Amino acid sequence: MPLLEVENLSVAFHTRDGISEAVKNVSFSLEAGKTLGIVGESGSGKSVTCYSLLGLIPCPPGKVSQGRALFLGEDMLAMTDRQLRDIRGGKISMIFQDPMTSLTPHLRIGDQISESIRLHHPGLNKKQIKQKAIDALQEVGINDAEQRYNAYPHEYSGGMRQRVMIAMALATEPELLIADEPTTALDVTIQAQIIELLKDIQDQRQLAVIFITHDLAVIKSLADEVVVMQKGEIVERGPSLQVFNTPKHPYTQKLIAAIPTTAKPEELKNTINEDETVLDIKDLRTTYTSTSGFFFAPKIQYKHAVKQVSLSIHKGEILGLVGESGSGKSTLGKSVMQLVNYQQGEITLNGRNLASLGREALRHARRDFQMIFQDPYASLNPRMSVYDTLAEPLLLHGIVSKSDSKKLNQHVNALMDDVGLERRFLRKYPHEFSGGQRQRIAIARAIAVRPKLIIADEPVSALDVTIQAQILTLLLELSKKYQLTMLFISHDLAVVRYMCDRVAVMRAGEIVEQNTTERIFDQPTHEYTRALLSAIPCL
Numbered sequence: 001m002p003l004l005e006v007e008n009l010s011v012a013f014h015t016r017d018g019i020s021e022a023v024k025n026v027s028f029s030l031e032a033g034k035t036l037g038i039v040g041e042s043g044s045g046k047s048v049t050c051y052s053l054l055g056l057i058p059c060p061p062g063k064v065s066q067g068r069a070l071f072l073g074e075d076m077l078a079m080t081d082r083q084l085r086d087i088r089g090g091k092i093s094m095i096f097q098d099p100m101t102s103l104t105p106h107l108r109i110g111d112q113i114s115e116s117i118r119l120h121h122p123g124l125n126k127k128q129i130k131q132k133a134i135d136a137l138q139e140v141g142i143n144d145a146e147q148r149y150n151a152y153p154h155e156y157s158g159g160m161r162q163r164v165m166i167a168m169a170l171a172t173e174p175e176l177l178i179a180d181e182p183t184t185a186l187d188v189t190i191q192a193q194i195i196e197l198l199k200d201i202q203d204q205r206q207l208a209v210i211f212i213t214h215d216l217a218v219i220k221s222l223a224d225e226v227v228v229m230q231k232g233e234i235v236e237r238g239p240s241l242q243v244f245n246t247p248k249h250p251y252t253q254k255l256i257a258a259i260p261t262t263a264k265p266e267e268l269k270n271t272i273n274e275d276e277t278v279l280d281i282k283d284l285r286t287t288y289t290s291t292s293g294f295f296f297a298p299k300i301q302y303k304h305a306v307k308q309v310s311l312s313i314h315k316g317e318i319l320g321l322v323g324e325s326g327s328g329k330s331t332l333g334k335s336v337m338q339l340v341n342y343q344q345g346e347i348t349l350n351g352r353n354l355a356s357l358g359r360e361a362l363r364h365a366r367r368d369f370q371m372i373f374q375d376p377y378a379s380l381n382p383r384m385s386v387y388d389t390l391a392e393p394l395l396l397h398g399i400v401s402k403s404d405s406k407k408l409n410q411h412v413n414a415l416m417d418d419v420g421l422e423r424r425f426l427r428k429y430p431h432e433f434s435g436g437q438r439q440r441i442a443i444a445r446a447i448a449v450r451p452k453l454i455i456a457d458e459p460v461s462a463l464d465v466t467i468q469a470q471i472l473t474l475l476l477e478l479s480k481k482y483q484l485t486m487l488f489i490s491h492d493l494a495v496v497r498y499m500c501d502r503v504a505v506m507r508a509g510e511i512v513e514q515n516t517t518e519r520i521f522d523q524p525t526h527e528y529t530r531a532l533l534s535a536i537p538c539l
Contacts, residue, residue: 001071002029003208004053009067009077010054011045011232014060015514022062024232032175033206037223037240039216039255041464042435045232046212053077054092055084062502071176076503079446093169097181099161103153110149112135113168120172136171137164140197140282162194170201180212187324187491192535195222205441214338214464217537222235228252258469263518268476270483273503276315278453278485279336284309284345286328286335305331306342313453318479319484320500320517322493322532328509329489333455335486337371338362340439350452370446374440374458380430386441390415393448393504414434415444418481419474436467440474455487460495472499493536497521505529 011023025043030036030440032249038046048155051057051068053076069076074085088094096102104112113133117124125134130149137145142162162182169177179198182189195218202209213219219226219240226243228236228251236249247253262316286306306328313319334340336347338354347354349369357365372381380389395398400408416423419440430438439459446454456475460468472495479486490496496503496517504519505513505528513526524530 002070003032003072004474005029005068005070006049006053007068007070009049009052010065010067011048011062012065020125020230024053026067026229026232026234028227028234028237030208030210032208033202033211035202035211035223036224037219037226037227038210038212038229039214039219041255041466042216043231044229046214046229047180047234049229050094050180050210050212054088054094054178055079057079058181058489086120089174090172091174092176092178093172093174095162095165095169095177095290097166097177100153102165103161105153108152109137109156109164110134113171116168117171130251133167133171136167139170139201140164140167141193142167163197166194166197166201169204170207173205174207176208176210178210178212181214182211183213183215183218188532188537189324189535191218192297192537193233195537198222206411212243215258215537216244216465220539226256250306255465258466260469260472260494262377262499264499264501268473268480270316270476270480270501272317273315278315278317278350279313279487280346280348280497281312281332281336282310282346282348284332284335284342284347286331286340286342288331304509306335309345309506309509309511311511311514313485313487315452315485316479316483317502318500319490320496320503321487321489321506321538322491322496322503323506324391324491324532326508327506329491329506330457333371333457333487333489336453336455337369357494363399367393367449368452370449370451370454372439372442372446372454372456374461376435376442377430379442380438380443380445382430385427385429386421387412388418389430389441390444390448393445397449399449403514411448415448417479418447420470434467436463436470439463439467439471443471443474443478447482447484450482452486453487455489457489458491459488461490461492467491469496473500493521493532505532 009023010021013020015020015033017077026049028036028117035065040046048057052064052128064077068075071230076087108132113136114129117129117132134145134149137148142148142160142163156164183194198209201207211219211222223240226238226240227234228249229250236243236247236252243252244256247256284306285308288305289300300359321332323329331340335342352365391408394408394411395402400411412426413423419442421437460471463471476499478484488496488499500517503515503517504511506525511526513529520529521533524533
């Protein structure tokens with residue numbers, strides 16, 4: 001008999017605009033010791049399906065309209081809240097996407113793990129609970145578990161926090177683990193470690209796992225069976241290798257085809273002028289300082305985020321900057337943008353030393369270098385319409401006069417055409433757009449002033465695979481059309497291979513290797529580069 005059997009599950013949300021069916025007649029089953037992968041884009045109903053099993057969807061507006069979910073023969077959808085609480089965290093545990101928002105920041109890690117053990121194992125005393133929590137930390141590979149038991153969430157790295165979430169989920173000895181995008185925000189090497197850890201623990205405990213993700217390469221190596229969801233419905237299911245090697249449904253084929261697996265297409269390659277250097281960085285050092293201790297005896301701590309970095313980018317070239325979180329990639333980009341102060345070195349843009357410019361001169365110079373941020377929702381002003389967002393840089397840099405509304409409209413409309421957005425959206429606000437559309441708006445804003453250099457900081461890491469493919473192609477098309485020069489920052493090496501002409505690899509604030517993209521991928525010389533490449537999940 002299956003451990004979990006879901007039959008004809010339907011979930012609807014009742015809103016002011018009417019009833020939205022998030023999940024429609026979904027059925028699947030899972031046996032002990034097996035892994036079920038649920039894949040699909042944002043809004044496909046993946047998370048809602050699993051959250052509804054545990055009574056975690058907000059009600060109202062959400063409501064399970066029909067179906068059964070038999071866990072060990074009992075229908076969870078017919079259970080009372082009290083009965084569900086006994087199952088949640090006990091027999092069924094969950095790992096969420098962002099551990100920092102799931103962990104309580106002011107409570108020690110050990111106390112948070114102990115709380116769930118105490119709730120589901122009331123017969124244990126305080127000493128036994130603590131030891132069980134320490135054992136859980138050791139099981140997920142956290143060294144010095146007894147000492148780290150008393151640490152706070154902010155004292156752990158992103159990968160370590162995700163290990164803590166796994167420890168917390170496993171400490172109660174569940175029979176089913178639901179993992180909701182647990183590796184999406186992690187670097188490729190940390191992602192590989194977490195996947196291997198889950199596999200090892202599953203083998204030891206005969207644990208059943210539901211793994212929710214939009215990363216198809218991850219799920220191929222992990223799942224026994226795969227369910228593909230689109231718009232709340234299951235469009236394809238089957239053994240993992242069968243679904244990925246011989247996909248039948250057009251949507252599955254579209255998802256797989258959208259994953260970048262090759263170098264930059266010849267038709268999208270830009271003409272690089274090696275005689276003209278747009279950006280030249282020499283011996284850059286950026287250091288952050290923090291103060292701790294009492295006010296009468298403060299301790300100043302220094303973190304060297306960027307150490308003696310030198311690199312240059314030629315006109316029309318896209319240089320990829322890769323490395324794990326904390327390697328200094330974003331700090332280097334912000335240093336170039338003059339958004340953080342650097343203590344040493346020289347940044348020259350088109351022959352001008354940016355550090356020598358006064359405040360007003362720097363403001364005018366910003367026309368030549370623009371930035372595309374990772375999260376467009378955070379970087380776009382929520383109170384400004386798309387029209388105002390795109391008109392602002394044109395007016396600020398004197399490209400168009402405010403009195404010449406006809407010319408301003410022409411420029412704004414042309415920008416909408418460039419990034420593939422309909423002109424009728426101009427009066428809408430950021431919250432009315434999807435993530436991919438918001439990133440298109442951010443790109444339009446960046447190219448509005450025809451800059452000499454664009455710094456793109458993880459511009460597609462938060463997007464679904466099909467939207468990601470659209471944005472990458474858009475950036476390459478715009479780069480070729482306007483002869484753009486770009487510093488492309490990412491931890492996704494497959495994306496970097498598709499986008500970039502040359503790659504610089506950063507580790508602990510230093511450039512450890514620079515070369516052409518294909519040479520980096522085919523003949524890496526530094527051991528760190530080889531480690532990054534070996535951790536890429538293959539589709």
